[in-house]
Amino acid sequence: MSLACPGQDSVGAARTARERPGFVRATASDRPGVAQPVPEREIPLQPWPRILAMATMLTLLALGAWEWRMRTLQLMPGDLGDYASGWAEQRRRIDSEDVPVAIVGDSRILFDTDLARFEALTGVRPLQLALVGTNARPFLENLADALNFRGLAVVGIAETSYFRRETGLRADALKLYRYESPAQRSAFLLHRALSRVFGFLDEEYRLSRLVRRLDPDLRAGADGPYGEVWKIISTTDQRQSGMWTRIESDERLREHARLAFERSRMRTGPPVADDVVAMTLEATRAAVAKIRARGGDVVFVRPPSTGPLRAGEDRRLPRARGWEALLAAAAVRGIHADDVPQAQGLTLPENSHLTRACATVFTDAYVRRLANLTARLPLRADAPPALQPADCVAAGAVAAAPPSP
Secondary structure, eight states, X not given: OOOBOTTHHHHHHHHHHTOOOTTSOBOXXXXXXXXXXXXXXXXXXXXXXXXXXXXXXXXXXXXXXXHHHHHHTTOOXXXXXXXXXXXXXXXXXXXXXXXXXXXXXXXXXXXXXXXXXXXXXXXXXXXXXXOTTBOSHHHHHHHHTOTTOOSEEEEEOOHHHHSSSOOBTTTHHHHXXXXXXXXXXXXXXXXXXXXXXXXXXXXGGOHHXXXXXXXXXXXXXXXXXXXXXXXXXXXXXXXXXXXXXXXXXXXXXXXXXXXXXXXXXXXXXOOOOHHHHHHHHHHHHHHHHXXXXXXXXXXXXXXXXXXXXXXXXXXXXXXXXXXXXXXXXXXXXXXXXXXXXXXXXXXXXXXXXXXXXXXXXXXXXXXXXXXXXXTTSOOOTTOOOOOOGGXXXXXXXXXXXXXXX
């Protein structure tokens, strides 16, 4: 059965007369009288295999050039990035494993803990659950609610980060731990696999971020990208994190990171309010009590900081009002960097975090103190000898401030 209408020959002739170039899409008006007109576009004959080969070659060349450029900036394969999915993956281990030691805290205990040194001293590799720019208290409370956790919680704090109501930068980590969609999980696994091969995938060096940082003053009087903390961290498997090596060697990036921290609210904010202090003390006491009721325990660690940043922290929350009050309220033991001789004079390039080498020295120092504070974590008989600041401090490096009087 033909679908053409009467007068098809004349219509065909008229259509031929109105023939368009092949690269212009034919429309219903070009086919009057034809039933169910469907827009058509003729595909011109082209050497498609050669075009595909050329496009592939140009893409690979551009990719290779970008990867080469990023590696010259010391962005190397194996830096997996510190994402909420990675934290959630580690947190779920508590639900299925007997975890003897878990670390929660902010970026200082994350940067300043060498998991391999911890394991060499004790035979235990701790679960690293600290997060950059994030209040440790909600995560201690989450650990207190984990019925399967009966181990030792090491809580690393910067007081002005811990004594506040807000969770901070990585509040999404707890949400992702509770529910992670298949798309989120698969995207994370794919990104992690590719990050073992390519260095250009670093989140802090996306092209969009680099373009935004070209202008340090987007608007007068407004916080621009230069006031933000840029890349300072590198992360490998099991969230072993440390200072990006370029911060130690690149003066401009080091000074930028220092300036960003000195402008942060941790230093420039008002003194911590009494009600926030009271809330923090009570929440900590309750969380510690829950963990101890199941047979676990909690120890606090205060890593070093120095310079104007440390002065601002002490102004906002003096040690007696923060650290000492916290230990007393929760009846917990603590290790303050100011009280550990081996933690004095360590190198903090941007005043807030230790170099990788000094992080190993600090880990050695605080783990040995932990072994003295709790029978849960004895030193191995074949533990390596103790480290000293001289094992990591370079001449002219920025050292930690001496203990406060």
